[in-house]
Amino acid sequence: MWISSPKAFFCASSLALGVLVLPATASAQTPACTSPPELKRLDQPLRRVAQRIVARQPLTVVAIGSSSTAGAGASSSAASYPSRLEVELKQRFPNLPIKVLNRGVGGEEMADMLARFDQTVLAEKPDLVLWQVGTNAVLRHLSVIGSESILHDGLERLKASGADVVMIDPQFAPKVTAEASAVRMVDMIEAAAKAENIAVFHRFSVMRHWSQVEQLSFDSFLSPDRLHMNDWSYSCVAKLLAAAIDDAATRATAVAGSAVALPHGNTSSH
Numbered sequence: 001m002w003i004s005s006p007k008a009f010f011c012a013s014s015l016a017l018g019v020l021v022l023p024a025t026a027s028a029q030t031p032a033c034t035s036p037p038e039l040k041r042l043d044q045p046l047r048r049v050a051q052r053i054v055a056r057q058p059l060t061v062v063a064i065g066s067s068s069t070a071g072a073g074a075s076s077s078a079a080s081y082p083s084r085l086e087v088e089l090k091q092r093f094p095n096l097p098i099k100v101l102n103r104g105v106g107g108e109e110m111a112d113m114l115a116r117f118d119q120t121v122l123a124e125k126p127d128l129v130l131w132q133v134g135t136n137a138v139l140r141h142l143s144v145i146g147s148e149s150i151l152h153d154g155l156e157r158l159k160a161s162g163a164d165v166v167m168i169d170p171q172f173a174p175k176v177t178a179e180a181s182a183v184r185m186v187d188m189i190e191a192a193a194k195a196e197n198i199a200v201f202h203r204f205s206v207m208r209h210w211s212q213v214e215q216l217s218f219d220s221f222l223s224p225d226r227l228h229m230n231d232w233s234y235s236c237v238a239k240l241l242a243a244a245i246d247d248a249a250t251r252a253t254a255v256a257g258s259a260v261a262l263p264h265g266n267t268s269s270h
Contacts, residue, residue: 069104
């Protein structure tokens with residue numbers, strides 16, 4: 001048999017030997033977006049979100065935070081977690097007007113965010129505020145105890161607006177975990193939120209699960225700076241958070257004793 005080229009000869013030989021030749025450009029399989037069962041639910045119901053969904057009224061979500069809210073490490077603003085979250089929520093509630101506003105500013109600390117609450121958060125009359133905090137305080141060796149009073153102040157102001165609130169703790173990344181105060185910051189955020197009856201999305205624990213249980217390399221869910229997230233992890237966090245918001249809103253209707261089902265998809269309410 002005549003083989004017209006070395007490449008064709010290699011393929012023919014491989015087939016003769018029963019070897020499957022894959023294209024050299026085949027990419028690695030995308031990791032599954034997973035989370036431990038205990039981290040898939042928020043620990044507080046989202047009553048205002050539930051009210052808006054049941055009444056089929058527009059839902060406004062404001063995401064405030066620093067660079068990992070702004071989307072540092074993402075390939076574009078559309079790949080940031082707030083942008084992806086809007087997509088995920090609209091898929092769950094396609095007949096509901098939903099907007100997720102990204103109010104992340106890179107490099108900010110808690111006090112910086114509080115200083116612009118009125119203009120960039122509360123002025124939007126949000127139904128849900130997602131507040132990502134703690135990472136910059138850890139990286140800059142700020143006092144965890146000093147941060148606690150600022151956090152409580154911020155939570156009180158957000159609660160007074162009538163909005164539901166979900167805290168988002170730091171990312172599990174080498175530059176964060178290298179700091180001795182990282183776990184103390186995560187624990188402080190959890191304790192402060194519990195004291196204020198505020199839900200927490202445990203991003204630190206979810207990402208630790210990816211690393212230590214799923215055995216994903218940091219390169220698979222972090223950008224090259226080994227600090228910020230990448231497109232895959234922003235998308236996964238948005239997917240998990242959307243599911244948690246949906247669940248927390250559903251539980252809120254049950255707590256209130258409502259007989260009205262949340263209008264998911266094209267399902268009619270009763």
